[in-house]
Amino acid sequence: xxxxxxxxxxxxxxxxxxQELGISVLxxxxxxxxxxVEEVLxxxxxxxxxxxxxxxxxx
Numbered sequence: 001x002x003x004x005x006x007x008x009x010x011x012x013x014x015x016x017x018x019q020e021l022g023i024s025v026l027x028x029x030x031x032x033x034x035x036x037v038e039e040v041l042x043x044x045x046x047x048x049x050x051x052x053x054x055x056x057x058x059x
Contacts (some may be wrong), residue, residue, distance in 0.1 A: 003011075
């Protein structure tokens with residue numbers, strides 16, 4: 001298969017663009033995960049620290 005330099009250049013450019021797009025999507029997903037974890041941590045911090053310390057076992 002004989003490819004011209006122009007065709008190779010286009011293929012390389014497309015591959016680079018796809019890679020950059022994949023990285024951008026991954027960064028967005030990581031940012032969303034980070035914000036979700038921060039929200040969970042904030043909600044856990046607001047819980048009563050004594051919650052669950054006592055167990056009523058009488059029937």
